[in-house]
Amino acid sequence: MREFGGSLAGLPWRGWLVEHVDDLPAFMEWVTRHQGQEVAFDTETLGLGIYYQGAKMNRSFIRLAQFGTATEAWAIPVELGRAFLNAAADALRRSTALVGHNMIQFDGLASDEHLGVSLEDICAKSTDTMITAKLIDPRDEKAGGIGSGLKPQSAFYVDPSAPDTQGGLTKVFNKLGFTKETGWAGIDLFHPIYVEYALLDVILASRLVAAHRREMKRLGVRPALVPYEHELSRICATMSRAGMFVDQDYTRTLYGTLDDEERRYMETVYRYGVTKLGSPAQIAEALLGTGETLVQPGATAPERTDNGAIKVDKNVLLWLADLNDKWERVGGRKPNPLADAVLHAKRAAKWRTAYVDTFLEQVDAHGYVHPTINTLQARTGRMSVTGPALQTLPSRDKMIRRCLMGDPNEVVISCDFSAIEMRVLAALADVRQMKRAFAAGEDIHWFTARLIAGEGATEYDRKRYKTVGLGKIYGGGVATLARQSGAPKEDVRRAVREYDRLYPEIKRASRRWQREAFDNGMVFTTATGRRLVLDRDRSYAIVNYACQSTARDVLGQALINADKNGLLKYLRLPIHDEMLAFAPRKDAADVAKAIEECMTFGLFGVPIIADAETGKRSWGSLYGADF
DNA sequence: CCTCTCACG
DNA sequence: ACGTACGTGAGAGGT
Numbered sequence: 157m158r159e160f161g162g163s164l165a166g167l168p169w170r171g172w173l174v175e176h177v178d179d180l181p182a183f184m185e186w187v188t189r190h191q192g193q194e195v196a197f198d199t200e201t202l203g204l205g206i207y208y209q210g211a212k213m214n215r216s217f218i219r220l221a222q223f224g225t226a227t228e229a230w231a232i233p234v235e236l237g238r239a240f241l242n243a244a245a246d247a248l249r250r251s252t253a254l255v256g257h258n259m260i261q262f263d264g265l266a267s268d269e270h271l272g273v274s275l276e277d278i279c280a281k282s283t284d285t286m287i288t289a290k291l292i293d294p295r296d297e298k299a300g301g302i303g304s305g306l307k308p309q310s311a312f313y314v315d316p317s318a319p320d321t322q323g324g325l326t327k328v329f330n331k332l333g334f335t336k337e338t339g340w341a342g343i344d345l346f347h348p349i350y351v352e353y354a355l356l357d358v359i360l361a362s363r364l365v366a367a368h369r370r371e372m373k374r375l376g377v378r379p380a381l382v383p384y385e386h387e388l389s390r391i392c393a394t395m396s397r398a399g400m401f402v403d404q405d406y407t408r409t410l411y412g413t414l415d416d417e418e419r420r421y422m423e424t425v426y427r428y429g430v431t432k433l434g435s436p437a438q439i440a441e442a443l444l445g446t447g448e449t450l451v452q453p454g455a456t457a458p459e460r461t462d463n464g465a466i467k468v469d470k471n472v473l474l475w476l477a478d479l480n481d482k483w484e485r486v487g488g489r490k491p492n493p494l495a496d497a498v499l500h501a502k503r504a505a506k507w508r509t510a511y512v513d514t515f516l517e518q519v520d521a522h523g524y525v526h527p528t529i530n531t532l533q534a535r536t537g538r539m540s541v542t543g544p545a546l547q548t549l550p551s552r553d554k555m556i557r558r559c560l561m562g563d564p565n566e567v568v569i570s571c572d573f574s575a576i577e578m579r580v581l582a583a584l585a586d587v588r589q590m591k592r593a594f595a596a597g598e599d600i601h602w603f604t605a606r607l608i609a610g611e612g613a614t615e616y617d618r619k620r621y622k623t624v625g626l627g628k629i630y631g632g633g634v635a636t637l638a639r640q641s642g643a644p645k646e647d648v649r650r651a652v653r654e655y656d657r658l659y660p661e662i663k664r665a666s667r668r669w670q671r672e673a674f675d676n677g678m679v680f681t682t683a684t685g686r687r688l689v690l691d692r693d694r695s696y697a698i699v700n701y702a703c704q705s706t707a708r709d710v711l712g713q714a715l716i717n718a719d720k721n722g723l724l725k726y727l728r729l730p731i732h733d734e735m736l737a738f739a740p741r742k743d744a745a746d747v748a749k750a751i752e753e754c755m756t757f758g759l760f761g762v763p764i765i766a767d768a769e770t771g772k773r774s775w776g777s778l779y780g781a782d783f
Numbered sequence: 784c785c786t787c788t789c790a791c792g
Numbered sequence: 793a794c795g796t797a798c799g800t801g802a803g804a805g806g807t
Contacts, residue, residue: 434804435805436788461786462787530800547792547800551790696795700799701798703798734792
């Protein structure tokens, strides 16, 4: 046994590192003594790859498991063998209430996988301070929040002089010759600073949850949101655990195909003197060298980035290569061969590195990838997915989604909400004519087009009013809408005026919501009770925040409905307005129907509906792949 | 660490 | 007074 200690925010703490099997009885006695109390839990691991890292390195993924209170902490060296692992698992099972930072999506899943304590058992008695932090303020540091990591949260709510247990360790890693990444696996298990910071993490989490509870009370955070978000977190962690099967033969072949394609197009790119595909400056210079002025039709100068550099993004390159957004020849100008080669090489490079590489790198020993679902990531509460970022796979082409599959007898099911943000807008702003349209089961954009242009409304009218509707949800102006849609400014201006006349409640709601926010220190409380902090100089964004945030909670409700109806075992991924599932072929029709029902309900008198689509075994089959 | 680019809803 | 496109994750390059 090795003892540690110190003082945090004027309150002393003590910690014990179990070094030998003989030290374990004292730990178990401590666990028994603390039954009935809330115990903080944390793990130190080889890294973030719960499902593939340990197997890849042939080591125990969990190195230390820590338990503690506001003043006491224990570190159990799980890495040293079965006896220690069992002690940590026992302590976890015997605890009656747990708290931890990002405990459900990380330590809970890691314990489920490596300690044999189920995610379900852990979730049933856990409070996650990541969740309480995001309910207090969902903004990240860049948007003006204090940051959701344990360090910034502790510095703000516990002790400004608390050591930076993450940043401090990085310095130690560097001194020992490791990097930020390799240090977690490489540092000596009993390194005194490593152990001290591991002990401090549970002490901080324990003190943090008390501060969060006080703060939520002070701010009036709706109490029901706390169990609701913990349920959602458990549901999403369950999807992570299930993961998605990777067709590794196909994926490796695709790797080769994309690699060849990049190399082939790079031959052309090199001929023009461009050595780095990711250097916009080089590309712009080389294009100017081919005699291009880079001045697009209707403009007088090349388009510039925020920092004044000449813009050479996909839009500009597509125009230079005489291609539309479907990569078809337009016939509007002479195609520039460099622009064409850069486009193709860049796409092949991105698709290989961002998607194919990560699938192959992060696949587990059984052939599955397990993405992390950050259930309260965006400042609106929206979820995000990382490792791999399965919410952002290319959808226009089937080839990437084709990599991911169900089990051999399963087929893919995708169920989308229909025009969810428009429906939420109609519900929240109580837009009379929109509500009438949705109640009648109309396509909202055709409805708008016919009310304004009459029965002879055309596809072009619908498209224009769809653009304007999207502009209302994003808070865009005439200029941006015209630029995005390619329609003449005058047409867009007229359409916006007509839109405002037809749906006057939107503008009124926007002004009302902005006023409410200004009166409440730039905080707007959504219909579901979520606190959204507005930027003072972008208060118009409240319409988007309200719609996006409420749409997220509509998806959250649907996920909870699906769990209650026994469908969670089929679910794999939430994608903002969509649920992705895999089910045995023979049950697929029933499961699809049942998921639709879970996504069907009323929101302030507006019907929320969803449509399911069923494909074959691969996700790509929904996008045209034949397998 | 910032900027730019590009993938998604 | 007027108008403002919203939210993410990830890689490459350059400082």
